[in-house]
Amino acid sequence: MERMMGRIAAAAVVLAATMVVFTQDVFAQSARGERAGAAAGGRSFERISDARDLTTGLTLGVYSLVADGIAIRGPTTDGVWSTGRGEGAGVMVGYGFNHTFSAYATLDVAKQPTIDDSSPSGTFGLAQFAIGARANIPLNNARTIPYVSASIANRVLAATATNDYGDTGDVEMSGRGFVLGGGIEHFFSPHMALDAGVEYASGSFDRYKTPDGDFTDRNGNSTNLRLRLGVNWRP
Numbered sequence: 001m002e003r004m005m006g007r008i009a010a011a012a013v014v015l016a017a018t019m020v021v022f023t024q025d026v027f028a029q030s031a032r033g034e035r036a037g038a039a040a041g042g043r044s045f046e047r048i049s050d051a052r053d054l055t056t057g058l059t060l061g062v063y064s065l066v067a068d069g070i071a072i073r074g075p076t077t078d079g080v081w082s083t084g085r086g087e088g089a090g091v092m093v094g095y096g097f098n099h100t101f102s103a104y105a106t107l108d109v110a111k112q113p114t115i116d117d118s119s120p121s122g123t124f125g126l127a128q129f130a131i132g133a134r135a136n137i138p139l140n141n142a143r144t145i146p147y148v149s150a151s152i153a154n155r156v157l158a159a160t161a162t163n164d165y166g167d168t169g170d171v172e173m174s175g176r177g178f179v180l181g182g183g184i185e186h187f188f189s190p191h192m193a194l195d196a197g198v199e200y201a202s203g204s205f206d207r208y209k210t211p212d213g214d215f216t217d218r219n220g221n222s223t224n225l226r227l228r229l230g231v232n233w234r235p
Contacts, residue, residue, distance in 0.1 A: 063230025169211030177203015
């Protein structure tokens with residue numbers, strides 16, 4: 001599981017670097033398009049009065065995130081099993097059906113070190129795959145769009161962890177939840193936009209894999225907050 005999370009993180013970093021390099025080319029193309037559009041009398045970026053008109057079609061994005069710690073409550077955790085805040089990265093693909101509604105999928109991973117003498121202890125990786133919908137809020141601004149979002153998510157916490165007796169082994173907890181969020185997207189070209197948001201995730205980790213065996217616990221409830229900052233590109 002740790003190798004898989006490492007690959008996800010590495011892919012996110014590589015994609016982010018690619019997007020940064022590609023942005024330079026996008027800016028050059030945008031500038032040429034602006035000049036051509038102005039010469040032809042067509043609609044240019046400067047003539048757009050509502051940024052929502054730029055949100056239709058395919059969207060690709062990369063982002064960094066800070067994920068608040070997970071607190072899992074249930075009889076099998078002997079009270080509350082907790083992790084601390086950690087950083088991570090992710091990728092997003094979406095499609096805008098019109099200037100208000102779009103659908104998206106995200107995949108990200110963040111570090112989660114255990115705290116408060118939680119056992120098993122270690123630095124866990126929190127991977128989340130989510131599918132959801134987004135609604136743009138009418139602001140009639142030429143560059144900035146506030147939005148709200150909702151999604152369902154599969155989450156996995158995994159690490160090579162140590163128990164109270166000093167024994168080390170692979171531990172994995174997984175489950176489903178829902179995510180509610182909101183944010184602001186700000187366009188700095190017709191194709192590129194900054195995207196900043198906050199999300200509230202709630203659900204359960206009800207499937208466990210440990211060196212002592214696999215089991216389920218439907219009472220493993222948890223919540224956490226997530227902050228995102230990234231770049232979106234629309235062809």
